[in-house]
Amino acid sequence: MNTLIKYAINLQWIKWIDISPDYMRRIIEDINSFHPKVPIQETYSEFNFSVNYEKDKSDINVMLTVDRNVFGDDLSDSYGILDETIVRRLKDLLFTFNLAYPGCVFISKSVLLRDGKPVTLFSYSNGFSSMACEKCKWIPFESLTIQQCWDWIVAKTGFLSYISRTPIDRALFALSYESSANDDLFIFYVLLGIEAIYNDGGNQEESISSQLRRKIQSVLGELSPSAIKDIGKMYKRRSALVHGSADIFKCWFSEDYTEEEYEKVSKERDYVTHATGILLATIQKFIKENANELVEDITVKLK
Numbered sequence: 001m002n003t004l005i006k007y008a009i010n011l012q013w014i015k016w017i018d019i020s021p022d023y024m025r026r027i028i029e030d031i032n033s034f035h036p037k038v039p040i041q042e043t044y045s046e047f048n049f050s051v052n053y054e055k056d057k058s059d060i061n062v063m064l065t066v067d068r069n070v071f072g073d074d075l076s077d078s079y080g081i082l083d084e085t086i087v088r089r090l091k092d093l094l095f096t097f098n099l100a101y102p103g104c105v106f107i108s109k110s111v112l113l114r115d116g117k118p119v120t121l122f123s124y125s126n127g128f129s130s131m132a133c134e135k136c137k138w139i140p141f142e143s144l145t146i147q148q149c150w151d152w153i154v155a156k157t158g159f160l161s162y163i164s165r166t167p168i169d170r171a172l173f174a175l176s177y178e179s180s181a182n183d184d185l186f187i188f189y190v191l192l193g194i195e196a197i198y199n200d201g202g203n204q205e206e207s208i209s210s211q212l213r214r215k216i217q218s219v220l221g222e223l224s225p226s227a228i229k230d231i232g233k234m235y236k237r238r239s240a241l242v243h244g245s246a247d248i249f250k251c252w253f254s255e256d257y258t259e260e261e262y263e264k265v266s267k268e269r270d271y272v273t274h275a276t277g278i279l280l281a282t283i284q285k286f287i288k289e290n291a292n293e294l295v296e297d298i299t300v301k302l303k
Contacts, residue, residue: 004065006115009122011060012108013051015114016130019104027101028053031060031090034146038089039160041082043070047093060107062090083119087112092153092160094124095176099287101279102141103130109272125179128186132277138224139277145233147285156292168283168292170196175279184248187238190275197282197294215296220281225249230271237271 015024028051037044045064052059064086071078090112097105105122106225131138153159157169164170174193198209206259209231216231217223223231240246286292 003068004070007062007064007066007112007118008113009090009110011062011110011122011124013060014106014108015056015058015104016106016127017103017133018148024053027104028058030100030146031097036147036150038093038140040066040068040089042069043067046089052071060105064138079114079119081182083112083114086184086253087120089121089204090122091124091176093150096149096153097146098126098129099153099280099283100144100146102126102277103133106130110261127175128178128190128273128276129253129280131273132280135273136227136277138227139278140221141281142288144284144287152287152290155284166292167196169225170288171279171283173277175283178276182239184246187234187241187272187275190272190279191234191238193279194275194282198280200296215294216282219279219285219294227274228276233271247265 019027030051031049031051035046035048037046037264043066045066048063052061066082066086069104094105102125105124106126107122109123110122111118112122143160153172157172158165159169159172164173171193174189174196177189178186184256194212195208195215198212212231213228214229222271237246241248
C-alpha cells in the first residue's frame with residue numbers, strides 16, 4: 001500500500017502592484033528555489049513550489065506528500081484535520097513570501113487537492129501590504145529572500161505555534177489578520193502589532209503616539225511630516241471606532257458607494273496603509289538583524 005498522501009494546489013497569483021521585470025524575475029527565482037520542510041502533525045513535509053509566469057497573472061504550483069503512517073491505522077477521521085493543517089501551513093509560507101516581498105503575492109480562489117480529489121478552497125489576500133508598497137515610498141523596505149525570512153521565523157519566533165507569547169510574535173500574529181480583516185477591523189490589529197514592538201509601557205509620562213514617533217524614527221529613519229501626521233490620525237480613527245462615533249460599513253456590504261463615499265474610504269485607508277508599511281518594514285529590520293527583541297538603551301556619560 002502506498003503510504004504517501006499527495007497534496008497539490010495551483011495558486012492563481014494575481015500581480016496587483018507594478019514592479020519591474022527584473023524584480024519580478026527575482027521573486028520567481030526565489031519562489032522556485034524555496035522548498036522548506038514544514039511541521040505537519042508529528043513529522044515534517046517538504047513543500048515544493050514552481051511558478052508559471054505570465055505578464056499580469058501567474059500560477060504557483062505547490063506539491064507535497066504526507067506520511068500516512070503518522071495517523072495510525074484509521075485515517076478517515078483525521079483527513080479533515082490534516083487538510084486544515086496543510087492550509088494553515090501554506091498560509092504560513094505565503095505570509096513569509098509577504099515579509100520578503102511585501103504585497104507582491106496575492107492569491108485568488110484556488111482548490112486544494114488530496115490524492116487528486118478536491119477537498120477545500122484556498123485564497124490569500126494582502127491588500128494593505130500592496131497599497132503600502134505603492135503609496136509609502138518613504139518607508140525603507142529591505143531586500144530579503146524568502147529563505148532568510150523563513151529561517152528567522154523558525155529560529156527566532158513562535159509564529160508556527162497557535163498563540164503568541166512574545167512581543168515579536170504578537171506583531172506577526174497581528175499582521176496575519178491582513179488576510180481576512182476589513183478596513184475598520186484591521187486598524188486594531190496593525191496598531192496592536194506596532195505597539196507590541198514599540199510600546200514598552202514603561203514611560204507613563206510620554207504619550208503612545210510620541211513614543212512611537214521617536215522609536216520608529218530610530219529604527220526606520222526620519223519620518224516625513226505627512227507620515228507623522230498619519231500616526232496621529234491612526235489613533236484618532238481607532239478612538240472614534242472604540243467610542244462609537246465613527247461610521248462603519250455593514251459586514252456584508254457591496255462596494256457600490258458613491259464617488260464622495262469612495263473618496264472618504266480611500267482617505268481612511270491611507271493611514272491604515274501607512275501603519276501596515278511601518279509594521280512590515282519594522283519586522284523586516286528584525287529579520288535583517290536576526291533579532292527578536294527591541295531594546296532601548298539610555299547611556300549617560302560625564303566627560
